[in-house]
Amino acid sequence: MTQKPQAKLLADYQPPSHQVEHLDLTFHLSPKQTRVIAKYSLCANSEQSYVELDGIDLKLISLKVNGQPHAQYTLLVDGIRIDSVPASFDLEIETEIAPELNTSLEGLYLSDGAYCTQCEAEGFRKITYFFDRPDVLATYRVTVIGSKDFPFLLSNGNQVDSGTIGDDKHFVTWEDPFKKPSYLFALVAGDFDKLEDKFVTKSGKEVKLQLFVDKGNLSKAPHAMTSLQKSMKWDEERFNLEYDLDIYMIVAVDFFNMGAMENKGLNVFNSACVLANQETATDRDYHVIESIVGHEYFHNWTGNRVTCRDWFQLSLKEGLTVFRDQEFSSDLGSRALNRIDAVNAMRTHQFAEDAGPMAHPIRPEKVIEMNNFYTVTVYNKGAEVIRMMHTLLGEQGFQQGMSLYFERHDGQAVTCDDFVNAMADATNTNLNQFKLWYQQFGTPTLNVSTKFQPESKTYEIELTQTHAKNDPVTAPLHIPVAIELLDGQGQAIELSKADLKQGRVLELTQANQTFIFENIEAEPIPVLLEDFSAPCLLKYDYSLSQLSHIAKYASSYYARWEAMQILFTHQIRSYVESTEPTQSMTEELASVLVSMFENKPADLAILAEYISVPNFDTLSGGYDVVPVDALCNAIALLEQQVAQLLEKHLVAFYTSTHDSGGLSSKDVAIRALKNKCLYYLALTQFDVTSHLIEQASSTNMTTKLGALKSALNAQHTLSTKLMEEFDAQWSHDLLVMDKWFALQATNQSDKCIDVVLSLYSHPCFDKSNPNRVRSLVGSFARSNPKQFHRADGRGYELLADLIVELNELNPQNASRIITPLLSYKRFDQNRQDKMRTQLERLAAISDLSDDLFEKIDRALN
Structure with a gap:
């Protein structure tokens, strides 16, 4: 990189030089030579005789001001400056772009032969010259002209016109009556299967709903459609917000940097966030799809109707x-x-x-x-x-x-x-x-101390807040601290304190505050920061018996899970710090684990969460220098001990409980707990062979993957055979193969790196597809600490090698997967040196993208 990129500052914000009320766009689609004609009127906010517009990778064909050719312009590295213009004028610009060559997946590009756009945050400048910033809002009229091989020509808003052009082309015109910024513009053209339905709003308006998927995937579309209808109904009931256009469209594409995009009336989704049936998608996938469909729909008001200034x-x-x-x-x-x-x-x-x-x-x-x-x-x-x-x-x-x-x-x-x-x-x-x-950054810490005064029957909670080391904010934050006080029998003590918000929330507004509760008969056990009421680290000297009490009796299921997490963390830390040749689980943790099974919650999926040991990333946050090997060994040891402790309960539940194969919350919960049981049982002497075979042959993907994960984690003799059979069965379905790639990448065997490298040549793997990269290399770097953080540095080298390639191919994807290398200073000197070597190697790339430069520069400097 010849010149260091310059940062933009919030403090430097200036309103746009001109306003644009309406934008008229015409697209003549072609893989190598798409022509874009943009017409709009500009009105200067101050007296100036020029205008600067954003634009990247555009070939300028013509430029007209007030209908006349205009030669007073200068092409810039990232736009165009047009001189000698009046304060208000009409502009017509024709540009040419090559969607087929656009591997960045920003602007207009091809996804498996279909035209697709992604304009957030700054992709519109790759389509035409314009103010590519969120505070220029305009209405849009878009005409898409394309081959009849592309029967669907889609854009934002309502369709207002269509027709044929000659024998081989047709056009569709769309009009969006709501002003929007350029980042919400969308265009899709292709040949899809279409699922259509409707939604009647609370005011009685019928909205046409359309979901477009690749040919052959129609059977995987109904869940997303149902999720959309649920979202529309929920937003009306909970927030009184009604949909405003006559049509709402979702298009699923396989090449997409993000999960989905909320473009007004035409959402573009990563196919992984749309397609689902029980044979190909897990229960988790169903949940995520419903959540993301809801998220993008809710943006219609919180993002589209009201958007960001900058x-x-x-x-x-x-x-x-x-x-x-x-x-x-x-x-x-x-x-x-x-x-x-x-x-x-x-x-x-x-x-x-x-x-x-x-x-x-x-x-x-x-x-x-x-x-x-x-x-x-x-x-x-x-x-x-x-x-x-x-x-x-x-x-x-x-x-x-x-x-x-x-x-x-x-x-x-x-x-x-x-x-x-x-x-x-x-x-x-x-x-x-x-x-x-x-304004603040870093995670604040809440230090808590308590005091019970039996004579006065008062209980004091003293809260002290401290900021992270480099937090620019030093003044006290306004922090809601939710609490519950439990008595010795596990009953919640009624709190009558007048200044409690919502009956349970203390308002911490000073660096240090003490809250006194009266008429407390005996020393209670406090549930602090209940339901994670603020994004803070909690420091309180809980005894193991107090944690056990909370895990059994807190009124919040979340608080019980939180207590279990702390108990597990205590246990892990003791193993990491111990010099003893053998270590055993505390009586308190063992007691509460058994109690969980003997007194199962109504929702069995919560029980699966209760008995799950925290992962490496969660636990490593508690160390100044992460003890990689000791931490990985401690997690493995504790999982083995949990499995042995609960073996008879796990066997009893696993062998006697069956789900009906449906998607009810009960079925989903049973599958969650059965998979957790099998995962643990594979670590015991219990013979799981027949159960692994049975689950692996299931037509339910949640059940099937549960078997593969259990076999791989336990290094079971069946694991290789099961993985090969899965590959043979599902190599025709790339989204399913993403799950297989992720399993291969998280295998803790010392052969894992060689396996990952060999999978680059797998017929289903494609480095230009973000989903494939995330599933294989992303999963390896994020979710396989034992192999990624190998002392020989091969894991770091593997990631850096791929980032070198992605820097040219798709900088955004490269920037997203580099994260595990950035926090190298948290590790021992050997690992620091090896990670830093890879970062310095990346920093030396001559054409390093801005996406990567910013992260690498901040990490190194």
Whole structure:
């Protein structure tokens, strides 16, 4: 790289130089020479005789100002400057692009022969010259002209015209009456199977629903369609938000950098987030598809009707919409399981990001490549910040705030402050201190101490908040701390404290505060930060017996799971730190594990979560220097001990319980627990051979994969045969093979790296497809710490080798899979040196993309 890319700063924001009310686009589709004609009127916001527009990789064919050819322009590296123009004028620009050569999967490209766009964050500039920024909102009229070999020519809005051109071409014209920024523009052209249905809104409007999938995949589309209908109904019932166009379309494509995109009225989805039947998709896939379909639909209001002023405000739409999709999943399914899911994402990925070189606020203040800030911090921590507001204001207050937000800002591009101000004004609540959550980064710590005074029957909880080491915010944050106090019999003690929010939430607004509870007869056991009421690390000196008590009796299933996680973590730490030749499980952990099976919760899927040992990423966050080998060994040892302890209970449940094969919550829960039982039983003396064979031959993918995972983890003699049979059976289905690639990549055998390298030549693997790369190499780097962090550095070298290739092929994908290398300073000196060597090697690439430069530079410097 010849010149170091320059960061853009939030503080430097300037409004656009011109406004555009309407954009007229015409596409003449061709793989190598697509012509794009853009017509629009510009009106300057100040007196200036030039305009600069964004544009990359465009061939300029013609340029007209007020209908006349205009030669006073200069082509720039990333756009065009047009000089000698009046304050208001009509512009017509014709450009040429080559979708077939566009491997970045941004702008207009080909996905298995179909034309497809991805414009968020800054892909529209690869289509035509325009203001490619979210605060320029315009209505769009789009005419798509293409071969009749592409029967579906789709774009945003409602179809207003169509017809034929000669013998071999046709056109369709679309009009979107709602103003939108360029990042929400979409175009898809191809030959698909189509599933069609409808939804009648609460006001009686009939909306046509269409779902387009690759030929032959129609049988895998109904679940996504049902999920869309559920989403539309839920948003009306919970948030009083109704859909506004006459049609809603979803298109599933196989080449896509993200999960899905919320383009107004025409969502483009990664096929992995749409296609499902029980033979090819797991129960987890069904849940994820429902969640993502909901997420993109909910963006219609929180992202489309009200959008971001600039990309630093990304969490305005993403944090809020993640919160909404989490609530959707919780209202339709298990609130406890969905909360466990959300917290696992925070602890496993977001806390690590907060502690690493890419730490940033949920509203970043500087950025080189915006694609790098589609992160767990912006999305998931952003959702936790929204959840804290919901906790503080309550459901009614939060809904009042949402109503005011839409009333004030419908059709506008706004900021995170605008959202918080609406919440504050609607409820007459001062949230000025709360806004610090948008500026801070790093994970805050809550230190807690308690004191019981039997004479006065009072119980004190002292809370002290401390910031992360490099947090730019030093003032106290506004933190909601939810609590429950349990008595010796496991009953919740009624709390009558007047200043408790929602009956259970302490408001911490100072660096140190003490809260006193009266009329407490005996020392209680506190459930602290209940349901993860704030994205903080909790430091409290729980005894093992207290944790055991909470795990058995807390009223929140989530709190019980949390207590189990802490018990497991205590056990793991003792193993890592021990110098004894043999180690045994504590009586408290053993007792509560047995109790879990003897007193099963109604939802068996929660029991599967209760008995699951925390993963490497979650546990490694507790160490300044991660003891890789000792931690991997401790996890393996504890899983073996859990399996031996619970063997008779596991056998009894596994052999006597059967699901009906359906998708009811009961069936899903049974499969979750049976798979966990088999996983553990494969580590015992119990002969699982026949059960592995039976499960592996199942027509249910959840059941089938449960067998393969159990066999691989236990290095069972059947594992190779089962994996070969799976390959032979499913090599025709790439999405199913992604699951197989992921299993191969997470095999802890010392042969794993050789296997991964050999799979590059597998007929189903394609380095240009993000799904394949994520399933194989992404899974290896993220989910196989034993092999990725090998002391010889081969795991690091494998990842870096692929990133070198992806830097040219798809920089966005390269940037997404580099993350495991960035936090090299958390490891021992040998591993640090080997990871740094690979980062320095990548930094030396002469044409290093901005996507990679930003992350590597921050890691090294």
